[in-house]
Structures are given as C-alpha cells and as structure tokens.
Amino acid sequence: MKDTTRRTRYEEFSGYVDERGPALLRMARSLTGNRADAEDLLQAALLKTFFAWDRINSPSARDGYVRRAMVNTQISEWRRKHLEIFPTEEIPEQQIDDPTWKSDLADLLHRAIDRLPERQRAAVMLRYYEDMSEAQIAEQLGITVGTVKSTLSRAVAKLRLDADLAIERAMS
Numbered sequence: 001m002k003d004t005t006r007r008t009r010y011e012e013f014s015g016y017v018d019e020r021g022p023a024l025l026r027m028a029r030s031l032t033g034n035r036a037d038a039e040d041l042l043q044a045a046l047l048k049t050f051f052a053w054d055r056i057n058s059p060s061a062r063d064g065y066v067r068r069a070m071v072n073t074q075i076s077e078w079r080r081k082h083l084e085i086f087p088t089e090e091i092p093e094q095q096i097d098d099p100t101w102k103s104d105l106a107d108l109l110h111r112a113i114d115r116l117p118e119r120q121r122a123a124v125m126l127r128y129y130e131d132m133s134e135a136q137i138a139e140q141l142g143i144t145v146g147t148v149k150s151t152l153s154r155a156v157a158k159l160r161l162d163a164d165l166a167i168e169r170a171m172s
Contacts, residue, residue, distance in 0.1 A: 013053055016062060017046060024066055031074045041077075045069035112162040119143075120155035127152055 021042075028038035028045070048069045049062070056065050113121055119141070126132045126140060127148075134152075138145045159165060 009053055013050055020063060020066075024063070024070075027067060028070055031070060041070055041074055042066075044073050048073075108164055109159075112159055112165050115162070116155055116158060120151055120158070123148060123151045124155045124159075 024045075025038055025042055028042040029035060032038045032041055045066050046069075049056075049066050052065065056062055113124055116124065122141060123137055126137045127134070132140065134145050134148045137148045141148070143151075
C-alpha cells in the first residue's frame with residue numbers, strides 16, 4: 001500500500017512541477033540573475049519541497065513553500081560566498097575581458113577568406129557562414145559534391161597556413 005502512496009505522491013509532485021515550473025524558474029532567475037544558477041536554485045528548492053510534500057497541507061501553500069525554500073537556499077549561498085571574500089589593503093589585479101579581440105579576429109579571418117581563390121571563397125562562405133550542406137553548395141555553384149568537398153578541403157588547408165591567422169593562433 002505504501003508503494004502506491006509514493007507513486008501517487010510522485011505523480012502529484014511531478015504534475016505540480018510541470019504546471020508551476022516556468023513561474024518558479026522566473027522567480028529563481030530574479031534571485032540569481034542568470035538562468036544556470038536559477039535552474040540550480042530551483043532544483044535545490046524542489047528537492048526540499050519533495051521531501052516535505054506530505055507535510056504541505058494546502059495545495060495553495062505549495063508555491064509559498066517552494067519560494068521560501070529558494071530564498072533560504074539563496075541566502076545560504078550568499079553567506080557562503082561572503083565567507084570566501086577577505087578584505088585586503090591592496091586591490092588585487094583583475095583580468096578584464098577585452099571584447100575587441102573578437103572583432104579583430106573576425107576581421108582577420110574575413111581578410112584571409114578574401115585572399116582565397118573565388119571558388120574556394122564562395123564554398124567557404126556558403127558552407128560555414130550560410131550553413132549550407134555540400135549538396136546545396138554543389139547545386140548553387142553548379143559543381144559536383146566531390147568538387148565541393150575537395151574545394152573546401154583546399155580552402156581550409158590554405159586558411160590553416162595563412163600567416164596572419166598563424167600569428168593570431170600563436171598569440172592566443
């Protein structure tokens with residue numbers, strides 16, 4: 001008899017999570033600031049809720065229980081992180097992400113592709129920028145699939161040997 005009760009309890013809880021999950025995830029996201037941490041927080045709160053499921057008397061109290069579990073869990077996480085921060089007299093050097101390298105690399109790659117012969121350049125653009133299949137490229141360029149494969153292979157080989165890209169790889 002207990003086994004049937006557990007299955008019913010599990011099914012009831014699963015139905016609740018399916019129904020209320022998106023709304024609870026929004027609340028978790030407001031507490032954490034990003035989706036990955038929000039999913040972890042919600043999962044921890046739902047685990048606590050599942051263990052207390054039989055003690056939650058009213059179905060209308062379930063959301064409140066999960067929310068309180070999320071808030072308590074998040075507060076504990078903030079406190080734990082706070083203990084990892086130690087005041088010092090000197091501010092340590094911090095590495096700052098420089099977003100300009102992405103645009104510089106894109107410009108470098110674009111110039112390297114421009115140096116390819118016309119057919120290789122077209123094949124690379126269609127394959128890697130337009131995400132076309134080899135068959136679609138063959139149809140677009142009026143060549144065979146085998147020619148597309150060999151053209152792409154030669155183009156990628158040339159890009160690997162391109163001096164500017166080699167310098168960039170060495171600096172990374």
